[in-house]
Amino acid sequence: MIVCPGEDLAPWIRSLKGLDPALAIRVWPDVADVTEIEFALVWNHPPGELRRYPNLKCIASLGAGVDRILGDSELPRGVPVTKVVDAALMRAMTEYVALAVLNHYRDMDRYRRDQERQQWAPRFPRPREAMAIGIMGLGQLGADSAAKLRDMGFAVGGWSRTPKQIDGVESFHGSEQLTRFLSRTDVLICLLPLTPQTRGILNRGTFQGLRRGSYVINVARGGHLVEEDLVEALDTGQLSGACLDVFREEPLPARHPFWVHPRILVTPHVSSLTDPDAVAPQILENYRRVMAGDPPLYQVDVERGY
Numbered sequence: 001m002i003v004c005p006g007e008d009l010a011p012w013i014r015s016l017k018g019l020d021p022a023l024a025i026r027v028w029p030d031v032a033d034v035t036e037i038e039f040a041l042v043w044n045h046p047p048g049e050l051r052r053y054p055n056l057k058c059i060a061s062l063g064a065g066v067d068r069i070l071g072d073s074e075l076p077r078g079v080p081v082t083k084v085v086d087a088a089l090m091r092a093m094t095e096y097v098a099l100a101v102l103n104h105y106r107d108m109d110r111y112r113r114d115q116e117r118q119q120w121a122p123r124f125p126r127p128r129e130a131m132a133i134g135i136m137g138l139g140q141l142g143a144d145s146a147a148k149l150r151d152m153g154f155a156v157g158g159w160s161r162t163p164k165q166i167d168g169v170e171s172f173h174g175s176e177q178l179t180r181f182l183s184r185t186d187v188l189i190c191l192l193p194l195t196p197q198t199r200g201i202l203n204r205g206t207f208q209g210l211r212r213g214s215y216v217i218n219v220a221r222g223g224h225l226v227e228e229d230l231v232e233a234l235d236t237g238q239l240s241g242a243c244l245d246v247f248r249e250e251p252l253p254a255r256h257p258f259w260v261h262p263r264i265l266v267t268p269h270v271s272s273l274t275d276p277d278a279v280a281p282q283i284l285e286n287y288r289r290v291m292a293g294d295p296p297l298y299q300v301d302v303e304r305g306y
């Protein structure tokens with residue numbers, strides 16, 4: 001069964017049927033017999049819905065994030081939940097993050113403003129090793145962004161729950177090392193999962209812990225950011241700008257101040273989109289595994305929240 005209200009599911013059905021034409025797929029809410037559903041592909045499902053299926057053996061997220069699934073207080077207990085792990089998803093995220101970093105590093109907003117005034121004003125960028133990047137979350141996505149930005153010559157540090165060893169990337173972990181991580185950071189990138197521990201982590205205290213004039217890139221979830229604190233930090237000059245791909249409410253409501261803020265770049269949750277053709281094989285593999293009684297790949301830890 002696929003439960004993704006509002007999404008265009010035709011590409012998913014085409015990709016899955018292309019791999020296994022005999023696959024029986026029901027598209028929610030068009031499910032006559034709840035007992036025949038054994039595997040659910042899910043994105044933004046209505047809370048409480050998944051407990052209606054007594055034979056459910058796996059809940060598969062159609063993205064890397066599982067916060068909406070785990071946030072369902074009526075989620076059936078004991079059913080494994082999986083996430084997407086995919087090279088194309090990772091590459092797209094790293095591409096977006098690198099673009100946002102380089103856009104800031106090479107002062108592109110300022111040149112755009114210069115162009116509007118027809119002003120020819122060349123400036124040297126500062127040495128790239130002097131612009132320290134700090135990545136919150138060094139999982140599938142954060143670790144790849146860290147390695148690629150390091151290869152571009154930036155000083156990269158990362159913060160995670162447990163210590164990491166990534167060549168040439170300074171590792172910080174746990175709440176006790178957060179202050180030290182922030183104090184060496186000029187560009188803060190959020191690639192954390194949204195959990196009770198990380199909700200609201202991009203807040204006034206975090207911004208104050210950064211070097212003055214820092215830049216923030218949020219590509220994780222809107223729930224990580226305290227929006228009012230971001231605006232305040234931009235107003236006081238503690239932050240010089242922000243690039244935001246995710247928002248507390250999506251689509252970003254009309255007349256939201258972010259739409260018109262001169263130092264916020266808004267994109268509509270596109271930093272890394274799941275490609276059905278790339279991901280259908282792992283979904284099918286997991287379907288076959290759970291039907292054979294084997295554990296699925298890429299299972300998340302429901303208690304930990306990611």
Ligand code: NAP
Nearest residue numbers: 064065137138139140141160161162193197219220271272
């Ligand atoms: P992941 O592999 O699960 O990695 C999560 C990382 O966050 C890990 O390094 C983990 O530390 C760290 N972490 C978790 N809780 C923490 C805490 N309380 N304190 C410090 N570090 C903590 O996740 P991923 O696949 O890289 O994806 C990250 C997030 O990106 C997703 O959850 C999703 O929300 C977002 N995303 C957004 C888009 C988009 O289009 N905007 C696309 C894909 C994903 P440990 O390794 O030590 O456990």
Ligand code: GLV
Nearest residue numbers: 062063064065272
């Ligand atoms: C997208 O937001 C994802 O979690 O894959």
